Structure formats: C-alpha cells, structure tokens
Amino acid sequence: MAKRLAQSSPPPKLVLCSTATRAVQTYQPMAKLLPKSVEVHLEDGLYGASGATLLMRLRALPDEIKSVLLIGHNPGVQDLLIELASGRDPARMEEVRASFPTCALATIRVRGSWSELGPSTASVEEIAMPRALADELEG
Secondary structure (H helix, E strand, O other): OHOOOHHEEEEOOEEEEEHHHHHHHHHHHHHHOOOOOEEEEEHHHHOOHHHHHHHHHHHHOOOOOOOEEOOOOOOOHHHHHHHHHHOOOHHHHHHHHHOOOOOOEEEEOOOOOOOHHOOOOOOEEEOOOOHHHHHHHHH
C-alpha cells in the first residue's frame, strides 16, 4: 500500500492519522516514501470516528491544503467514502458497501472547497484493495 500511495500524484500535503497503534503502524512505511515536507497530525478524535465526524474534520481543513491522506477506521472511513462519492459512481460504491477491508486505499477527487464537502461532492479515482495488491506483487 505504501508503494501505491507513493506513486499517487499529487502526494499528500497533510496526513491525518488516528493515534491507534495499528493506524500509526500503517502510516510508518508510507512515511518513508512520502516527501519530508508532508505535515502529519496524529489525532485522538479519528479513533473510532463516524463518517459524519470524519466529514466535519475534513470540512475544517484550510483550502490551501490540496491533498490529504486520512488514516482512520471502519466503519467510519467506509461510510465517509460512500457518502462523498455515491452520487457520482453508484456501481463502485456498491462494491465499497460490500467490502472495504482494513488497509484498503481510496483515492478521491473533491470538487470545491473543503468547507463545502458533502454528499456526492467527490469522485473516485482509484480503490486499491489489499488482496489485489498482494496478487499483483505475487504475479
């Protein structure tokens, strides 16, 4: 997952990461591949946060931040993704409803400012599932 994230363009300018041990451990290999200029916020409020809470956190971001990596927990992250992108890609969101496992990575493009973020304001660029990435590495 770290290599996939490092290939994303643009790289995140800000990382919002839960303080949970597993979330921090997920971020550590990514940190080695991201630019040193990436700002990292470890936030207690992301642990177990609902989709609505995550949405409020993203709405509070300043507009000069153009790219964010959010490392949180399900079902909150899954619910947030479905809310933001359902209207733009309903078939793909049905797949996400069925399964969005631990360590899945969704890349979305947001339209408008962070403060305007809400239902159907994002489109899905890519969803990378851990099993598919493992198959790529083996194949």
